[in-house]
Amino acid sequence: MAENLKALAALINDAVANIDSRCVELESPFPSLHTPISPDAPPARADQVVSDNVSILLSAATQLIASVKSPHTYIFNAACAYYLPSSIRVATDSHVPEILANAGPEGMHVNEISAKNGIQPSKLSRILRYLSVHHIFREVRPDVFALNRTASVLNTGKSLEEILENPLEKHDNTSGVAALVAHCTDEDMKGATYMLEQLTDPNVEDHDDPTNVALSRAFGHKGDAWSWYELPENEMRFKRFGAAMKGITSMQKPEAILHGYDWTSLPPNSVVVDVGGGIGASSLQLAKSFPELKLVVQDRPPVVKEGRELVRASTPQLLESGRVVFQEHDFFKTQPVQHPRIFLLKQISHDWSDSYAVRILRELRNAAEPVVVSPSNGLVKSGTELLLIDCIIPYVCDSDEYESSANIPGLTKSTAPAPLLPHFADTDPSPFYTDLSMFVEFNGQERTIGQLQALLNQAGWRIARVYPADGQSSYYPQVLAHPI
Numbered sequence: 001m002a003e004n005l006k007a008l009a010a011l012i013n014d015a016v017a018n019i020d021s022r023c024v025e026l027e028s029p030f031p032s033l034h035t036p037i038s039p040d041a042p043p044a045r046a047d048q049v050v051s052d053n054v055s056i057l058l059s060a061a062t063q064l065i066a067s068v069k070s071p072h073t074y075i076f077n078a079a080c081a082y083y084l085p086s087s088i089r090v091a092t093d094s095h096v097p098e099i100l101a102n103a104g105p106e107g108m109h110v111n112e113i114s115a116k117n118g119i120q121p122s123k124l125s126r127i128l129r130y131l132s133v134h135h136i137f138r139e140v141r142p143d144v145f146a147l148n149r150t151a152s153v154l155n156t157g158k159s160l161e162e163i164l165e166n167p168l169e170k171h172d173n174t175s176g177v178a179a180l181v182a183h184c185t186d187e188d189m190k191g192a193t194y195m196l197e198q199l200t201d202p203n204v205e206d207h208d209d210p211t212n213v214a215l216s217r218a219f220g221h222k223g224d225a226w227s228w229y230e231l232p233e234n235e236m237r238f239k240r241f242g243a244a245m246k247g248i249t250s251m252q253k254p255e256a257i258l259h260g261y262d263w264t265s266l267p268p269n270s271v272v273v274d275v276g277g278g279i280g281a282s283s284l285q286l287a288k289s290f291p292e293l294k295l296v297v298q299d300r301p302p303v304v305k306e307g308r309e310l311v312r313a314s315t316p317q318l319l320e321s322g323r324v325v326f327q328e329h330d331f332f333k334t335q336p337v338q339h340p341r342i343f344l345l346k347q348i349s350h351d352w353s354d355s356y357a358v359r360i361l362r363e364l365r366n367a368a369e370p371v372v373v374s375p376s377n378g379l380v381k382s383g384t385e386l387l388l389i390d391c392i393i394p395y396v397c398d399s400d401e402y403e404s405s406a407n408i409p410g411l412t413k414s415t416a417p418a419p420l421l422p423h424f425a426d427t428d429p430s431p432f433y434t435d436l437s438m439f440v441e442f443n444g445q446e447r448t449i450g451q452l453q454a455l456l457n458q459a460g461w462r463i464a465r466v467y468p469a470d471g472q473s474s475y476y477p478q479v480l481a482h483p484i
């Protein structure tokens with residue numbers, strides 16, 4: 001009768017046993033929820049066996065919770081989940097993580113926190129208590145809160161004094177994770193509340209139009225999200241968006257961009273054009289790992305200015321040597337760098353609906369040189385390759401898309417054991433909400449492999465290989481395409 005529950009419990013038991021024995025082997029204990037993260041901590045979670053079993057454990061536990069919770073409670077909890085991002089926003093933007101950073105496991109009384117950030121103590125304690133229920137912060141004693149492992153990722157590492165002195169620079173030179181969280185819980189959430197109005201408004205004629213989106217509806221803006229970010233009153237959000245993109249990179253494994261395409265196969269002085277490269281998060285990582293590559297980071301003028309200034313402050317030698325160049329360029333116009341070795345397109349096509357994404361891809365195709373493959377080893381000798389990095393959305397059911405795409409090297413079928421959702425879809429639903437976020441902010445979308453294939457083909461590219469992601473978004477899948 002409870003076969004499904006038993007199957008899920010068995011998967012959980014096995015996964016816990018596997019994680020435990022692997023951690024013993026590695027002499028690296030699985031980190032406690034109570035301990036803030038530390039860069040020196042042994043990386044048990046980074047181990048492949050641990051990480052595979054964590055995927056099974058999370059997927060089984062998520063389904064087990066959905067199975068055993070009363071459906072009324074489950075749906076009511078889900079419907080009221082907006083209090084979670086709202087509360088995270090209060091805590092993050094009133095700098096609670098930085099205030100608690102030095103309080104240690106004993107924590108700090110809410111009155112003391114309030115004296116530092118000016119948020120009413122009786123309201124702040126309720127917000128922090130609600131977060132503690134979700135294992136974000138810990139209520140150590142009544143009204144005394146401590147930074148736990150999950151809350152500690154919101155800490156920018158700056159002192160409260162430093163932040164209050166330069167509030168606009170709160171996220172500069174940080175991991176960007178707090179910036180990403182602040183971006184999601186502010187403009188993205190506000191836009192998301194208008195999804196239904198946007199979809200049912202009879203005056204919206206073109207649901208692909210990037211200038212008429214749920215985000216602009218929420219803020220009464222006429223124009224696309226990029227022009228909204230560049231309004232003078234959005235200076236803080238503009239800077240934070242750039243840092244948030246870095247946050248996506250730093251939430252992944254440090255070598256995420258290196259996970260997949262073999263950058264070592266490129267000859268010295270190969271030119272990599274990071275199209276819509278933002279403040280250069282990926283290019284800087286590549287420049288660090290491969291001193292012989294030349295990186296051109298292209299973006300809109302204000303972003304290029306911001307990126308250049310940040311690099312000038314942190315690693316000026318990269319600019320002075322010409323190894324990293326920031327270049328203003330609108331990717332809907334003719335590409336100024338002709339025949340580079342690589343066009344890197346990370347988290348760009350997902351910002352645009354098909355009709356716009358095809359235009360960007362076509363401009364790149366027009367500037368690409370056909371690929372020449374060595375007959376002896378099958379390696380690319382010359383030509384332009386396109387490396388597109390975006391989530392690949394799986395169907396949450398069995399689908400023949402992966403079978404029919406079997407001619408694409410590297411594309412792997414789901415390994416999730418029954419009764420788990422295919423591709424461990426509930427282990428980390430971030431690709432699915434990133435997809436909705438793209439709709440809310442840009443009328444863009446994440447795509448299935450079939451949709452990506454169709455899009456690329458339309459623009460004159462064919463998929464040569466896929467480098468898949470892991471189940472926990474610790475790096476993105478990469479789609480390598482060659483000119484047709």
Ligand SMILES: C[S@@+](CC[C@H](N)C(=O)[O-])C[C@H]1O[C@@H](n2cnc3c(N)ncnc32)[C@H](O)[C@@H]1O
Pocket residue numbers: 226245246275276277278279281282298299300303329330331332345346347348351
């Ligand atoms: C989601 S961000 C991705 C940034 C970067 N590729 C990364 O992964 O960190 C999208 C970028 O596209 C840039 N962008 C938007 N419209 C553009 C255009 N017409 N031409 C060039 N860049 C543009 C934005 O300024 C932003 O930096």
